[in-house]
Amino acid sequence: DADVTQTPRNRITKTGKRIMLECSQTKGHDRMYWYRQDPGLGLRLIYYSFDVKDINKGEISDGYSVSRQAQAKFSLSLESAIPNQTALYFCATSDTRLAGAHNEQFFGPGTRLTVL
């Protein structure tokens, strides 16, 4: 079984709809991240969480919100989706309690979101 899972893997929705993307991990890591990937732009950080009560905005948080329901679960919501939020979304985890980890991150398989 995969250590970092994302649901759904693909989603098509319409402008104005509320969408939730979910991420679960079995690695026992404390930190979780949401990125979006756009062609030619690499990965950009949306939100990150260092534990259940520590949630932080990344470089492109506008239009998104997150919830860390438990150490193993981190959800990303688009309250009112718009077409320029069409992208590939990745969840990642890391465990900075590991000596020498230097923030190595482990990625889920991604969710492809299309907003019409």
Place this chain on the structure above:
Amino acid sequence: GNSVTQMEGPVTLSEEAFLTINCTYTATGYPSLFWYVQYPGEGLQLLLKATKADDKGSNKGFEATYRKETTSFHLEKGSVQVSDSAVYFCALSHGGRRALTFGSGTRLQVQP
């Protein structure tokens, strides 16, 4: 702020050719540097890393050396295979809260 610059792709090579993908960074102090690889339809996987100047990371025949003087971390492989076709991302981790900053990615296409 921190930034990572990679050479634009796609890079198209024949099997067994030598590969170099350039990566330079901007950051204060001594960040940790990473190369991640994304195979078609998959998430990113860590390929190699280096955590201090002059360190060489290596994995699966790929190598990269952390050059503080030129702020570079170029990825090399002596003989590429078709199975190496993927998108390669250079990244750095810096600062107490250790978020990753990614380059834009370089697509590698290896032809038989």
